[in-house]
Amino acid sequence: MIEITDLHKSYPVGNRKLHVLKGINFSAQEGELISIMGSSGSGKSTFLNILGILDEGDEGKYLLDNTPIKNLSEKVAANYRNQFLGFIFQSFNLINYKTALDNVALPLYYQGVNRKERLEKSLFYLEKVGLADWADHLPSELSGGQKQRVAIARALASDPKVLLADEPTGALDTKTSYEVMDLIQQINDEGKTILIVTHEPDIAKMTKRIVHLKDGLIIKDERIEPVKAMANV
Amino acid sequence: MNRLFNKDLWDEIIESISSNGFRTIITAFGVFWGIFILVLLLCASNGFQNGIKGQFEGTSSNSIFIWTQGISKAYNGKPKNRWYNFKLKDVQAIEQNVPGLKTISPRNRLGGWGSSTIISHEENNASLTVEADFPELITQWAMDIQKGRYLNQSDIDLKRKICIIGYGAVDDLFKKNEEVIGSYIKIQGVSFKVVGVYKDATMIGKRNFDLQKKIFVPFTTFSQVFNYGDRVGYFFITGEDGIPIKESKDKILEVLKKQHDIHPDDDRAIGTNGFYKAFEKFEMLFLALKSVSYFVGILILGSGVIGISNIMLIVIKERTKEIGVRRALGAKPSAIRKQILLESLFLTLTSGMAGIAFAAFIAFLANIMIDKIPKQDALLSNVSVDLPTVGIALLILVISGLFAGLIPAQTALKIKPIEALRTD
Structure with missing residues (x-):
């Protein structure tokens, strides 16, 4: 599903170049649930940006579902993001003047899906995250956990190949975090490939594979038996 | 263009405009006022023209x-x-x-x-x-x-x-x-x-x-x-x-x-x-009056347009994250630009049309008062604008609306989807 070979990325800092990613080799198969860990400055954000086609590497190859991601125009990048990827953000990033349902429908809107089908699909995914009854509520009327679940429904709405979650539980308390992780595990059980960037070890332990980043390199890539989030709730 | 009259697009636009109603009204007032003054000046110069011409009525000027x-x-x-x-x-x-x-x-x-x-x-x-x-x-x-x-x-x-x-x-x-x-x-x-x-x-x-x-x-x-x-x-x-x-x-x-x-x-x-x-001298005078009306009106309208442009810029600054999220969710740059342009166009047009309507209402009141004055004494008569003039005013509005949206839209295009990932 994801094939990354020898990925380099550096940013100019003043006159010097800051080498952030120093040759990353990484691959993910369909259906994997992977957490990416690392301290700040390890390059994990840059790595996620590149995975999410929000940024491009300087060197190296990136294949997403066998499609090379290289030198894309803004337009094509937008298309690929819409088609291949679902984003889950730490701060949820729901649009605050749209109802939960309309928020979920947004990626479909940009896909050009007609209104009726869009709302049907969105409602289906809201149901899936257990928030069908909250469809007409504005984000301000939802709790943090509910917001993140709406965001997950939104990420799922366009039926992407890969879900990318950036600290999905970073703004949530432990109990809510585990509820969200339970949802993520369920979605993974249905076969969706999911990548989570986190710095919380307990969250990482709920994934099937942990990739440790340090100073721009993968220092450890271990497969583990995931802890069921439900067990901790 | 086929999606210009798309209900969803307009829903998006109206939603985002009405998400900050008060500021929108204040902003729109600039354009409202500009077009109001423009149309009122045109009404007045027209009324003056009608008044003078009325004095000559029955005399063949040719x-x-x-x-x-x-x-x-x-x-x-x-x-x-x-x-x-x-x-x-x-x-x-x-x-x-x-x-x-x-x-x-x-x-x-x-x-x-x-x-x-x-x-x-x-x-x-x-x-x-x-x-x-x-x-x-x-x-x-x-x-x-x-x-x-x-x-x-x-x-x-x-x-x-x-x-x-x-x-x-x-x-x-x-x-x-x-x-x-x-x-x-x-x-x-x-x-x-x-x-x-x-x-x-x-x-x-x-x-x-x-x-x-x-x-x-x-x-x-x-x-x-x-x-x-x-x-x-x-x-x-x-x-x-x-x-x-x-x-x-x-x-x-x-x-x-x-x-x-x-x-x-x-x-x-x-x-x-x-x-x-x-x-001919009168015609020159009328022409001069009309030109001055357009000139002054468009200048005032211009400040209204700058107001809209300004507020749109602020709005985009505030909505940086939202636009970033939209981009991350797959919005193409053109979709963002279209939305910003149409938002400013919509603002300009609705407030402008309200301005035209209000000016027409004032002209209507003025006419009622003028009708009470004996015709020979009234320098003004039938204070009004014709449809082509309203058309011109609308055209000016459309152009200024697009113009007002241009800089903000360009700014919005510079927002990268990566903004969505930033936590602040």
Whole structure:
């Protein structure tokens, strides 16, 4: 599903170049649930940006579902993001003047899906995250956990190949975090490939594979038996 | 473009505009005010134009006076510095050779240009101007017949000794409450029966006073009684509607020069005064007023547009994250640009249309008040704008709306989807 070979990325800092990613080799198969860990400055954000086609590497190859991601125009990048990827953000990033349902429908809107089908699909995914009854509520009327679940429904709405979650539980308390992780595990059980960037070890332990980043390199890539989030709730 | 009238797109736009209602209203007010002032100025200049034109109503502005002057060039064996007179047969010559003329009125004035004559009635005397005319004059010159009648064809045919006097002359010649119609006045010792009293309805400055004191007599009677033969003092010629008399003028002069053996290049032999000239000056004034209205209006509108542009920039700054999220969710740059442009267009157009409507309402109120003032005293009349002007105003709005959105849209395009990942 994801094939990354020898990925380099550096940013100019003043006159010097800051080498952030120093040759990353990484691959993910369909259906994997992977957490990416690392301290700040390890390059994990840059790595996620590149995975999410929000940024491009300087060197190296990136294949997403066998499609090379290289030198894309803004337009094509937008298309690929819409088609291949679902984003889950730490701060949820729901649009605050749209109802939960309309928020979920947004990626479909940009896909050009007609209104009726869009709302049907969105409602289906809201149901899936257990928030069908909250469809007409504005984000301000939802709790943090509910917001993140709406965001997950939104990420799922366009039926992407890969879900990318950036600290999905970073703004949530432990109990809510585990509820969200339970949802993520369920979605993974249905076969969706999911990548989570986190710095919380307990969250990482709920994934099937942990990739440790340090100073721009993968220092450890271990497969583990995931802890069921439900067990901790 | 096929998605321009897409309901979803407009839902998006209205949603995001109404998400901060108060600020939107404040912003929109700038454009509202600008277009309001623009349309109101246009209404006022239009009303002024209508008012002035109303004062001239009944007078054919497409007219010209033509009179004889001294000949300054020898021609065809005839010397210079001689005097000549127009003749009645000139009318036919002009009619036959110059198309596009509606009315040719030969006229005479007793004693010539600027002269007045002592007119008497019983023991009263007054120095007044006597004009000899044909009945058609009333189609060219605005005169209200207040009592009796005007000249008619049988007056001409029968050379009746009748006259129509100005209401300003009535007080000079008649006692209070004396019956004017049917009584006689004496012009150079010849009695004329008064058959009508007119009021000159043209508005030509201070001369208006004199215009109310003339005596009109039938042209034929005048020629016979005062021994003018077939002489014509001057012509008052009106062009057909849509054919400017200005363009026919040279042809008329050509005919007259031929008729009277005048050198074709002798420009001093014939005097002309286009009645249209006064109107041209007014037209220039109207044009200037309109230009100033547009200029001032568009300047004020411009500040409104800058206001919208400014607020849109702030809005985009505030919505950086939202736009980033939209981009991360797959919005193409063009979708973002379209949304920003349409948002600003929508703001400009709705507030602009409200401005136009409000200006129209004020004009409506103004008209009600103006209608209460007597027409002669009102410099304004029918304060309004026509549909094409509203169209122009709307076009200005569309252009300024797009213009207002341009810079913010460009700014929005610079927002990368990566913004969505930033936590602050």
